[in-house]
Amino acid sequence: MMKKRKLVVANWKMNPTNAEGAKSIFGKIRRAAKKMKQTDVVAAPSFVHIPVLSKLLPKGNGKKNLFLGAQNIHQKDFGAYTGEVSANQLKEFKVRYAILGHSERRELGESDEIINEKVQSALRQGVAPIVCIGEKERDSEGEYLNFIKEQLVNIFRGLPKKYLADCVIVYEPVWAIGHTFKDSLSGTDMHVMSLFIRKTLSEIFGKDYGWNMKVLYGGSVENENAEDLMKKGDISGFLVGHASLDPLEFSKILKVFGSPQIKNAG
Ligand code: PGA
Numbered sequence: 001m002m003k004k005r006k007l008v009v010a011n012w013k014m015n016p017t018n019a020e021g022a023k024s025i026f027g028k029i030r031r032a033a034k035k036m037k038q039t040d041v042v043a044a045p046s047f048v049h050i051p052v053l054s055k056l057l058p059k060g061n062g063k064k065n066l067f068l069g070a071q072n073i074h075q076k077d078f079g080a081y082t083g084e085v086s087a088n089q090l091k092e093f094k095v096r097y098a099i100l101g102h103s104e105r106r107e108l109g110e111s112d113e114i115i116n117e118k119v120q121s122a123l124r125q126g127v128a129p130i131v132c133i134g135e136k137e138r139d140s141e142g143e144y145l146n147f148i149k150e151q152l153v154n155i156f157r158g159l160p161k162k163y164l165a166d167c168v169i170v171y172e173p174v175w176a177i178g179h180t181f182k183d184s185l186s187g188t189d190m191h192v193m194s195l196f197i198r199k200t201l202s203e204i205f206g207k208d209y210g211w212n213m214k215v216l217y218g219g220s221v222e223n224e225n226a227e228d229l230m231k232k233g234d235i236s237g238f239l240v241g242h243a244s245l246d247p248l249e250f251s252k253i254l255k256v257f258g259s260p261q262i263k264n265a266g
Contacts, residue, residue: 006039006257007168007214007237009069009130010244011099014046022049026056028247032254033066034058039237039257042097042130043244044069047085054093069097069130072105075117077124087125098122099239101132101155103174112154119155123163130239131155132218133197134172148193149200161205168214169197170239176219178241184220187232194234223252230256 010029016022022045033041043066045053050068058064074084087098100122101115115131122129133151135144148171156164171193176184185193194215202210217229218239229235237257243249 004212004214004236007042007216008039008254008257009042009044009097009099009170009216009218009237009239010250011071011102011218011239011241012043012045012245013071013104013241015245019049019052022046022053023056025245025247026053029244029250030056030058030066032247032251036065036254036257039254040065040067041254042067042069044071044097044099046071050090050093050095054095057094067096068094069099070095070127071099071102073098073100073118073122073127075114075121077121087122087127090127091125095127097128097130097168099130099132099170103132103134103136103172103177112151115155116157116159119159119167123159123166128166128168130168130170130216132170132172132239134174134219136174138173138175145196148196152197152200153204156201156204161209164201164205164209164213168216168236169201170216170218171197172218172239174219179220181220181222181225184222184225184229185217187225187228187230190217190229190233190235221253223249226253226256 026043029043053068058066070090073087074081077086077088100118119129133148135147138144173185197215198210201213214236216237216239217233217235221238221240222243240253
């Protein structure tokens with residue numbers, strides 16, 4: 001299960017403030033990614049920066065490990081949806097992944113049912129869904145586990161099994177997002193959650209599916225906790241928020257998968 005390639009996703013959220021800044025961070029991440037052997041790196045900038053960064057993607061026919069991701073898509077492929085962007089439109093810019101169901105989008109009213117439609121739209125368009133799940137708080141009775149199960153059941157409802165391998169799951173406990181490594185989940189606790197997620201998926205889809213899916217951790221991943229999470233968490237990688245805007249910090253996180261650090265990054 002852990003033999004698969006690793007995946008590290010940089011979620012830049014509504015940053016940086018201009019295209020020059022985005023190009024600068026992307027260039028440094030590209031250098032760091034180039035040195036990685038068994039790890040794919042996805043940069044997920046704001047929509048406005050996607051066209052310019054698309055031109056900076058590695059060229060040539062060699063094996064590539066740096067990709068562009070969107071932070072959201074609309075659930076329809078095209079149509080009269082003012083202010084929205086579809087996976088269909090993103091293909092032109094070589095966007096290969098889309099973060100779906102992030103808790104900051106759920107705060108704006110996105111339901112599991114809408115996320116389910118978004119997953120289907122992404123898959124129709126050949127864009128790999130990076131599906132976020134996670135509870136807002138934990139209770140000692142373990143009710144939050146039922147909540148996680150419900151999210152998985154709802155989001156993957158009706159999805160043909162053959163598409164599951166193209167999906168990535170990110171467990172992001174909402175209470176751990178946007179803090180420091182001190183407030184994140186521990187590697188040992190992630191191991192428990194990882195088993196729970198895989199077991200639940202196996203119950204829904206059959207054991208060949210659940211145990212083979214990529215499960216990432218997100219929520220205050222920093223240089224200080226990356227190694228513990230990676231070694232003990234039974235995960236395939238990370239979704240990194242604030243630390244992905246600092247190329248030196250991000251390169252240190254990549255280093256837990258064997259990457260050398262970027263020199264003079266800042
Ligand atoms: P964070 O964000 O690393 O800043 O906690 C993670 C995320 O919300 O994607």
